[in-house]
Amino acid sequence: MTSLATAAGGRWIWKACRARGRGRLSCRHGRRWREKCKVAPNPAATHWRAGAERRLDRGGLRKRAARPPRLRLARLTARGEGWQLLKACCRPIVRALVLAPHSRHLPPFSRSCRPRCVPGPMADEEPAAKRRKALARLDSQAFVQSKSVYADTNGVPRSGDPPRVLHLGLTDGEIANRVVVVGHHSRAELLSSFLSPEGSEVFKLASDRGFLAYTGLYNDQRLSIVSIGMGLSMMDFFVREARAIVQGPMAIVRLGTCGCLQEWVKVGCVSVASAGSALVQRNYSHFDAPKAHAGSEPYLISDLCMPDAELTALVASSLQEALGAQKVVEGINITADSFYSSQGRADPAFTDENSVLIEKVLQRYPKAITMEMESFQLFHLARSSLPKGSIKAAAAVVNVANRPTGDVVDGEALRCAERDGGRALLQALSKLKL
Amino acid sequence: MTSLATAAGGRWIWKACRARGRGRLSCRHGRRWREKCKVAPNPAATHWRAGAERRLDRGGLRKRAARPPRLRLARLTARGEGWQLLKACCRPIVRALVLAPHSRHLPPFSRSCRPRCVPGPMADEEPAAKRRKALARLDSQAFVQSKSVYADTNGVPRSGDPPRVLHLGLTDGEIANRVVVVGHHSRAELLSSFLSPEGSEVFKLASDRGFLAYTGLYNDQRLSIVSIGMGLSMMDFFVREARAIVQGPMAIVRLGTCGCLQEWVKVGCVSVASAGSALVQRNYSHFDAPKAHAGSEPYLISDLCMPDAELTALVASSLQEALGAQKVVEGINITADSFYSSQGRADPAFTDENSVLIEKVLQRYPKAITMEMESFQLFHLARSSLPKGSIKAAAAVVNVANRPTGDVVDGEALRCAERDGGRALLQALSKLKL
Incomplete structure (x- = not known):
């Protein structure tokens, strides 16, 4: 299971899977992330986050992670069976993850900030996240985006703004x-x-x-x-x-x-x-x-x-x-x-x-x-x-x-x-x- | 103009454009890079590198950059009009570049290690580098790689090892x-x-x-x-x-x-x-x-x-x-x-x-x-x-x-x-x- 935290062009973009149904991604930069991903704030998030942060504190990890700006995202699985920690190294361009699906044990932080992937069973929500991504891509690429932009069904139809021909996309x-x-x-x-x-x-x-x-x-x-x-x-x-x-x-x-x-x-x-x-x-x-x-x-x-x-x-x-x-x-x-x-x-x-x-x-x-x-x-x-x-x-x-x-x-x-x-x-x- | 230093899966892969004709990429990890990219060692590289490193020393930058392992690549333009510095943050997964084409001034390092792109005219050698890359891709993808692997011209031809059908590539x-x-x-x-x-x-x-x-x-x-x-x-x-x-x-x-x-x-x-x-x-x-x-x-x-x-x-x-x-x-x-x-x-x-x-x-x-x-x-x-x-x-x-x-x-x-x-x-x- 993989989530991504990427930063491009010096600006932060947080992308992450959301747990479907019961849980949801929570992060300390939640507002910014939500704005980017157009996700409504989730009242449950605070509760889950608090739990995750308590665990971090217990391991003394939060303090270490708090060095500017290292640890940002804490995340719980959908099932509440365990929790996942998503650590994003905040070097300018970075993809770093620590994942421990379905485990109650905190994965150890790597001192060298190397990305760690702890193998574990696929969490249920990953295909859903992939699907959301694929659907979002369909949204941007599908030639029919709304009734108003796809016209001339019986001629040479175009869609979008600016109007693009349907198959070449130009x-x-x-x-x-x-x-x-x-x-x-x-x-x-x-x-x-x-x-x-x-x-x-x-x-x-x-x-x-x-x-x-x-x-x-x-x-x-x-x-x-x-x-x-x-x-x-x-x-x-x-x-x-x-x-x-x-x-x-x-x-x-x-x-x-x-x-x-x-x-x-x-x-x-x-x-x-x-x-x-x-x-x-x-x-x-x-x-x-x-x-x-x-x-x-x-x-x-x-x-x-x-x-x-x-x-x-x-x-x-x-x-x-x-x-x-x-x-x-x-x-x-x-x-x-x-x-x-x-x-x-x-x-x-x-x-x-x-x-x-x-x-x-x-x-x-x-x-x-x-x-x-x-x-x-x-x-x-x-x-x-x-x-x-x-x-x-x-x-x-x-x-x-x-x-x-x-x-x-x-x-x-x-x-x-x-x-x-x-x-x-x-x-x-x-x-x-x- | 963009060169890339990428590391994937914890292993280093250095890729960079080489200056065509007069200059060439030089790097302190030259052997490894050359092995990866299958490039013959260039005697001119040592000379150019020494010059680049002197400049770095003068700015006190090399020391800072030398913190393990930050600055690796120095590169000169093909024309010798100026020089470019290619800095690759050596965090495990990274793409970072500093470019200052056609300038004699060293671009200041960003304290936060953010990638900087100083706009400049396109260097001559970029299309050639692109072409080499495209040709290399053709090499790996062209359905005809050598006489021995493309057979059955009048049946259902395959190529490569394992033999792949020509158009689906499977x-x-x-x-x-x-x-x-x-x-x-x-x-x-x-x-x-x-x-x-x-x-x-x-x-x-x-x-x-x-x-x-x-x-x-x-x-x-x-x-x-x-x-x-x-x-x-x-x-x-x-x-x-x-x-x-x-x-x-x-x-x-x-x-x-x-x-x-x-x-x-x-x-x-x-x-x-x-x-x-x-x-x-x-x-x-x-x-x-x-x-x-x-x-x-x-x-x-x-x-x-x-x-x-x-x-x-x-x-x-x-x-x-x-x-x-x-x-x-x-x-x-x-x-x-x-x-x-x-x-x-x-x-x-x-x-x-x-x-x-x-x-x-x-x-x-x-x-x-x-x-x-x-x-x-x-x-x-x-x-x-x-x-x-x-x-x-x-x-x-x-x-x-x-x-x-x-x-x-x-x-x-x-x-x-x-x-x-x-x-x-x-x-x-x-x-x-x-």
């Missing part, structure tokens, strides 16, 4: 017109280290739905890097909600990872989808009602959707400059709606009927070089944007695995491609005239 | 056969507070791709709670990778949020998809090549896919018990591949042609009550699982918005539904015979 101006979109949080973090801050530091926001956004300056241009997770829907969330909070034209470049479909493409290369992207989708009806859809294909392969030509050329040339021409390939991308079934991977735990899928894809698009999960959606939404051409899109992906040969990139080459390739994309975006 | 046994799947990280955290730990604490793992998993015990049954983000693809990742690391039959229940399509369904109610789920997909061809696909529908509506009857009944009865019968509704769920276009939301920034979509959906499924983004995929994959019936699936969603009336749930009711509804699902899963 508000107007928090991301830039020029964005690099990635799938890994750590890749976003890596690329954010190339940004310089607009104010005191690079803007960062992690949403409760798994998005992570950074905004700063690169080559004096305002730029954002957003990690969006994976799949068509996550890209849809990103493009639509970003569009709702950005004024003027936008340019979005994806930096992803992919498997490659051609034996001659080396792992560690970066592929640019300059010849467009096609979508492979699982045909759910074929599987769910095989009789009704007899003869239907298990997977549907779409027409090509093209990226923005100018931005794509800029991305390709910038990558060639950064990585060398032999490390950059161009061609058709395939976007699949699953990493497994629609990419022809064999999984004996599911009915997939995908053993000849890759062949079929290559029959239709012999120049397809890469297979991943987001580029088509990005291109499609950019082409569907209004006014026409208001979103420019391009995509580059690091080839991490060669599907025909089974080759896999090694860690060093992957990191180089991510770091230098990512920087090249920032460069390309900063050069683009919007 | 390995065998880290999640249970019984899983509650949610979309919010904070909801997962809330529900995890109902679990009791198997060992010293509830298992928790956040993957680099936005998944967050908890495993523990509920009613003496092993149970997991996983936050998966949103959309068909994220559900696909979850079900397939979870299946790969769990032995024996599985039961998965989704606890989501949704908009509801019927005026009579109150917000704050929980809907159980007992009559199945249908999928609404954007017909990309209709938009990308309108001439070639003239007359095609902009959105495709699938047949119904059914959940597991036994688990669904258990979920419904458990919810009724926890929330009261009037707060639980049953019916058909609609899963959409977008929160915006395929759910009939109006967004003037994109061509969507979805103004009559909801009507069409209700024409085909008059009893459809909810619209969200994952349940269909869960049911579909459960039905596609081999051996047949090895995955049982059910779904319950909190109605947060009534689409016809525009009503929105308030924060309190939402939290209650998440907390009590979530607990009811844990209860149902723990009762199921697998």
Whole structure:
């Protein structure tokens, strides 16, 4: 069982579990703590505190603890079976605890003020305290906080003050017109280290739905890097909600990872989808009602959707400059709606009927070089944007695995491609005239 | 600019930015720090340290600081323009810094040992240090670490030791056969507070791709709670990778949020998809090549896919018990591949042609009550699982918005539904015979 007493920025913040039901936390700085935690004063607290202090006195501990300001909190369990002593070392930044749940014996103070955790059975109230914390976090993050702030149910809803889009958790101006979109949080973090801050530091926001956004300056241009997770829907969330909070034209470049479909493409290369992207989708009806859809294909392969030509050329040339021409390939991308079934991977735990899928894809698009999960959606939404051409899109992906040969990139080459390739994309975006 | 000196679990860990190029971090506990950080010893360090210590002596500060063990680190900027003093209070758990970038004046020590941050221009080397940190994180998290550990490119690939599935980041046994799947990280955290730990604490793992998993015990049954983000693809990742690391039959229940399509369904109610789920997909061809696909529908509506009857009944009865019968509704769920276009939301920034979509959906499924983004995929994959019936699936969603009336749930009711509804699902899963 753990409670925390933390001090941040030189100001005291007391946080502690409260006993649920019968007992309650009591502390000598009770008012301040209660104000911070918005807890009503508890008449029972005085009684419990008095008892705890008597015990402290008996052990001569209170005197020692009273040296400025060492011992502050005394706490009783909910059951009244024993008591817990929570000692917070009052060094400027500190987390220190002494806990002895369900014990009538006072845990000895450590002279060196080291935190001591005396193991004991979990007290009943700990999960409750965790839950309160989690609920408080829900309160601050839940997209619906009150009736008045969540509006436009049938449009692009926002909540809070300032009004934030529901899933990215961002508000107007928090991301830039020029964005690099990635799938890994750590890749976003890596690329954010190339940004310089607009104010005191690079803007960062992690949403409760798994998005992570950074905004700063690169080559004096305002730029954002957003990690969006994976799949068509996550890209849809990103493009639509970003569009709702950005004024003027936008340019979005994806930096992803992919498997490659051609034996001659080396792992560690970066592929640019300059010849467009096609979508492979699982045909759910074929599987769910095989009789009704007899003869239907298990997977549907779409027409090509093209990226923005100018931005794509800029991305390709910038990558060639950064990585060398032999490390950059161009061609058709395939976007699949699953990493497994629609990419022809064999999984004996599911009915997939995908053993000849890759062949079929290559029959239709012999120049397809890469297979991943987001580029088509990005291109499609950019082409569907209004006014026409208001979103420019391009995509580059690091080839991490060669599907025909089974080759896999090694860690060093992957990191180089991510770091230098990512920087090249920032460069390309900063050069683009919007 | 910030460096950190942290000590965790009673053991010292020194972390600090190193000046790039000319200067380097120097510290009196250099060997230990270097071992920890795997940094080669720097011959220049001794020289710089001597200078820094002379200055400290001059101010009489070293003596005061030398009281066991207070001042440890002295550091120079990369430019040699001035120097920075990094003071780490050596209390067992501590983060303390004194920084004075680009200043020749020693920042006064605070008697109370409070951390001081003297504002100054960002030093050049900070982004590089950040980058190193980010790269180190990529090293530990990137799914491809070396050729030898990433295998089965055309199956269900794993990497690392122990071998972890690529996107969830989990390995065998880290999640249970019984899983509650949610979309919010904070909801997962809330529900995890109902679990009791198997060992010293509830298992928790956040993957680099936005998944967050908890495993523990509920009613003496092993149970997991996983936050998966949103959309068909994220559900696909979850079900397939979870299946790969769990032995024996599985039961998965989704606890989501949704908009509801019927005026009579109150917000704050929980809907159980007992009559199945249908999928609404954007017909990309209709938009990308309108001439070639003239007359095609902009959105495709699938047949119904059914959940597991036994688990669904258990979920419904458990919810009724926890929330009261009037707060639980049953019916058909609609899963959409977008929160915006395929759910009939109006967004003037994109061509969507979805103004009559909801009507069409209700024409085909008059009893459809909810619209969200994952349940269909869960049911579909459960039905596609081999051996047949090895995955049982059910779904319950909190109605947060009534689409016809525009009503929105308030924060309190939402939290209650998440907390009590979530607990009811844990209860149902723990009762199921697998």
